[in-house]
Amino acid sequence: AFYIDEAGQMLPTVIQHIEERLRSGDRKLPVIGLRLGSNPLGSSHSYLKKRFILPTDYGKNLAEYEGRTVAFVQAKWTDNPFIDKGYESILDAIPDPNRRAAMRDGDWDAQGGMFFEQWRRDRHVVDPEGITLPREWPRYAGIDYGYRAPFAVVWAAVDNDGRLWVYREICVEQVDPENQAKLILEAEAEAGERDVFRYADPSMWGHLGTPLTIADQYGMAGCGIQKADNDRINGWARVHSFLNDGPACQLHRAQGWEFCPMLHVLDGHCPQFCETIANLPRSKTRPEDADTKANDHLPDAFRYMAMAVGTYAAPVIYNVNPTPQEVQRHIETLETAYNPQPLAAGRFAGDLGMHGAF
Helix, strand or coil: EEECCCCCCCCHHHHHHHHHHHCCCCCCCCCEEEECCCCCCCCCCCHHHHHHHHHCCCCCCCCCECEECCCCCCHHHHCCCCCHHHHHHHHCCCCCHHHHHHHCCCCCCCCCCCCCCCCCCEEEEEEECCCCCCCCEEEEEEECCCCCCCCEEEEEEECCCCCCCEEEEEEECCCCCHHHHHHHHHHHHCCCCCCCCEEEHHHHHHHCCCCCCCCHHHHCCCCCCCEECCHHHHHHHHHHHHHHHEECCCHHHHCCCCEECCCCEECCCCCHHHHHHHCCCCCCCCCCCCCCCCCCCHHHHHHHHHHHHCCCCCCCCCCCCCCCCHHHHHHHHHHHCCCCCCCCCCHHHHHHCCCCCC
């Protein structure tokens, strides 16, 4: 075996060249391979993360990478019994938050220039073991349209503190609008979900030389959607607010936490969402915006959802014997709230079901 310390400070090509030269002169002696030690950041940060961190799901499993078995074992300074306590003060004093997270916490998601600098996997991602999202928590979905570029959907439940629990994602390419709608409906039906507020990319309401918009095609497939607020700057500010801390949820209070993020992602349920949120770069020309040329499809879908959480306006009517006039007023309220395009029959029935029985 060949051992390299501080591998992150070496260029990826150097590590690859060393690996290419690993061999044994005796057929009876196997080549064990590379053993690398490294802190996050450095020249090979992205290479090491792609090769060892992501394939193993941050060390949870062994994995195959280009025909080789790889493993990741996370070690923090607290695992070394020979380091004195004063070292903690040195690490805590690192001024740059990304470097502090990398050196003190071993955070491989910490990188300079990232748009969501608050993101911390050890705080935002939670173990789903034993977690059941109550059915009474409102469910939201954000949808970012694409065909050659990925079509992306992210789902979240909202708890009683207004915290978002992200629990499902879809991110695929070259799927037409009708089948996109079917994928959404199938995912929700499999989970027994009936009342989901779906907010979609406003571009889906544009006419592209065809009689029906993409939103129309969704509606004809039975997947009702609402036009999202596409104010990017305020939308990203809203996302940042969910990444920030609030009073600890019940899960983290039981662990002694006083505060925890207003966004939790169920581990293993949304790997692409976690990766893109962690690595979305900041725009070089608009500091308050993300880089639109980067992989921003799932973050955009989440932004659409974040802008809508808690803002739906249609009232719940509990009158068990409504008059025809009350029924008509309720339908008109829904028309105003959702501004639906002409869709297939049953659209309003679905909307009424989302907001309670008469």
